[in-house]
Amino acid sequence: MRLATIVPAEVDFSDPAAPAAPAFGDVYHSRAGALAQARHVFLGGNGLPGRWQGRRRFVVLETGFGLGNNFLATWDAWRQDPARCERLVFVSVEKHPLRREDLARAHAASPLPELAAQLVAAWPPLTPGLHTLRFEAGRVELLLGLGDARELLRELVLQADALYLDGFAPARNPELWDEWLLKSLARHAAPGTTAATWSINRPMRRALAALGFKVCLAPGFANKPEMTVARFAPRHSPQRPAGREPLAPEAREAVIVGAGLAGAACALALSRAGVACTVVDALGAPAQASSGNPTGLFHGTVNPDDGPHARFNRAAALATQRLVAELGLPHQPGLLRLETRLPLAAMSRMDGYVQALSAAEAAALAGTALAHPAWFYPGGGALDPAAYTRAMLAASGAALRLAAPVAALRESDAGWALLDAGGAVIASAPLVVLAGGHGQLPLLGELATGLVVQRGQLSHLPQAPWCPALPIAGEGYAIADGRGGAWCGATTQDGDLDPALRAADQADNLARYARLAGLARVPEAPLAGRVGWRLIAPDRLPLVGGLAASGPAASQLRLQARRPGLVVCTGFASRGISWAALAGELAAALALGGPRPLEAELLDAVDPLRFALRRARRTTIAALPD
Structure with missing residues (x-):
């Protein structure tokens, strides 16, 4: 479309x-x-x-x-x-x-x-x-x-x-x-x-x-x-179509695994639909994993053909903009994304969502000299993801079950039960939403195939030589901390589970910061920052939807029967703040059967079964005689 x-x-x-x-x-x-x-x-x-x-x-x-x-x-x-x-x-x-x-x-x-x-x-x-x-x-x-x-x-x-x-x-x-x-x-x-x-x-x-x-x-x-x-x-x-049937249309209670951005957004959307939610997490407080970063960006994207990535990111960014305003959440409004060439003028007509600015126009907004033109997202910005998570959980009224690692799921006539490592039931409900990060991979079974756990380190400069008036992204990003310092980042290492801050990664972050700022020298700073992990799908879109029921695979996602009472909402990559609000709305609609907040093509684009379907098609094609 x-x-x-x-x-x-x-x-x-x-x-x-x-x-x-x-x-x-x-x-x-x-x-x-x-x-x-x-x-x-x-x-x-x-x-x-x-x-x-x-x-x-x-x-x-x-x-x-x-x-x-x-x-x-x-x-x-x-x-x-x-x-x-x-x-x-x-x-x-x-x-x-x-x-x-x-x-x-x-x-x-x-x-x-x-x-x-x-x-x-x-x-x-x-x-x-x-x-x-x-x-x-x-x-x-x-x-x-x-x-x-x-x-x-x-x-x-x-x-x-x-x-x-x-x-x-x-x-x-x-x-x-x-x-x-x-x-x-x-x-x-x-x-x-x-x-x-x-x-x-x-x-x-x-x-x-x-x-x-x-x-x-x-x-x-x-x-x-x-x-x-x-x-x-x-x-x-x-x-x-079987794949469009609601997964738990009569549910009045739900258990959500994950107390980060994804889980909090699902709890908020479901609670607004009249579902009482319990949020379970292995850690001792909400937003302790990737959602615990000190700050992060939210904004959309544009591309010339306005394809699925651009349209999904636009819908998600606008949903985040609305929810942040509704919650009254403190944030740094507006975001500049620098480009090495002048953006396409035709895409600049989405007034209120994105504007194409020359380098001089972008510099005027940033309050500092910039070497490149930029997309300006007036509804984007930066915020504290942990504060965002806590605000959504508070608005949802969800009960919290913390320090409760989930080792397995068990299906029953009444729904699903979450089990600990000893087989004891942690919680149960007609509807379960798997909304954790890489820690829940064992619960996803075959769905985890192809997902990448990516380490990321961001760095903090307590005295920053360059503090733009609004967040700036490009090759890396820079976000003023309001105290004369700045956050910058972030590195990417697939499959790396080392939690320690690294001097080499800090050097990479500071070099990107210097290039964004146009500095002649890379600044020095004491080793400071945070390490987190992203769960990333091969196509860089989230996984939101139901899991396949047992039996033969369907030829189309909309025809695939799903396991009742079970929804996945994960794989947020580095866009947790931008994606959470829309993903939570979608998870609730898929579970309860309300109008979907996305077009059918975009539903397919984030369907958790899309990769299994593509593998099956490749296998079928490979088996055809020459």
Whole structure:
């Protein structure tokens, strides 16, 4: 999947009662009122709020986010309903989203000022892909897909309870109403899923009926005498691919192995979904392994083709930016990544996410001379990973079981039990998440094949000759410590388990620091720093997902049956801070069955079974006759 740069909407506000989209020659909502229209057509047409009452989770899927009034009306109805579902997930796609300032203008006189203000404040940078915005302490979630609906609907992994069909008029925006797109919507429906729209377009109604919906007309809103409502009632119930089935959909308790960044992020995401978590770790306190480094960077990446690595890192960096702000975590905001050549101008259009700067522009931000142009990540920066870990654990309310090494797992009818070296049960639950680092490799079995344990040493200069005003990365990195010193690093040695600080490694770090700073001489400093270990997959992406069930391997990851109640979230390499928030959200969604916060292609890119599938394919090819 390749997503083009997002082109923001141009909105004509000359008629305050009905903002218009000149590119489509249509208005965003009826002059009779956006919220009134949303309540009559989309909530009423889908039987809401009644249908979500008593549910653990209710999922709405919308075509065309527009000004966001349908979301605000649905959120308000959820708020007002004492019998509301535990969690409301609203998924919407939009090819031409509003700029933040236009969104604020559209809701300047909103009848729901508090909710509208929260939406404007949470509005993401206009970058392609999925953005998860959370409200009501995570109980209301907006999964906003920016890009072409025809691409995004094919990549979404979710099961919707209600469909809002709300593009511009079929005659003006036919791509959002044709049979191809409606078929993509139907793939996300289950028997009983409802749909509603203000349109009574006959080809649209015929297409819905052909896809298994029972379609009828209902009283319309304002000057429209009729509208369309539908209910999915196919002759044959569609089967979901085995690899997309939730791993523990009814779990209310979970045990997480690992009290570092990965484990803390999983505990936070699961707790927000109503799961009580216990975090078990072999060490005596949280964040004592790699997550115990004194500081670390978080930021995304860019590349010319916007491939899976760039898209995953972008989604992860934006998720981290949101969570760090939500937790109120102290950090050094902004990050410069130096390049030896001027970055591609085409990639600099992702405003709010990354900007391409000349050497002079980058130097002005850094407060010091720089020899190269740079990517500037305004939402990136540096923080204390141990503080981040502790903040996530505190927000999750998870119970901690420390100094409790896990030697084995045992499956039972009730879930999984964690055993110590003597075979005694440490903890048990219907859901277990393996979210430790290299210390948990024995628990991963064949999944550990090909993973690399990499030693890294970072160094500290107590009196640094060069302290940039914001973190700088390139060939190595430099982070001011706020006391006139700086951290720099880091070395990489595969398979090296030596915990001692080495003078040779410090020399390497200081040499990289000198090159970043443009210093004529490498500075001297007493041997000081920290050693840690990274767990790295061959393709430099994490492992997040389920393990294969026994039996023959499937030809595709989405078809592979998984072991129930068991999730892996590991292999964070040197990007633990950047990846933890998104990986935790994904682990929770895979376990409980909520909408996945990543596109299907990216789910495959981080699937723990991807390497086994590639090995099997190579074996099959090698066995073919010449």
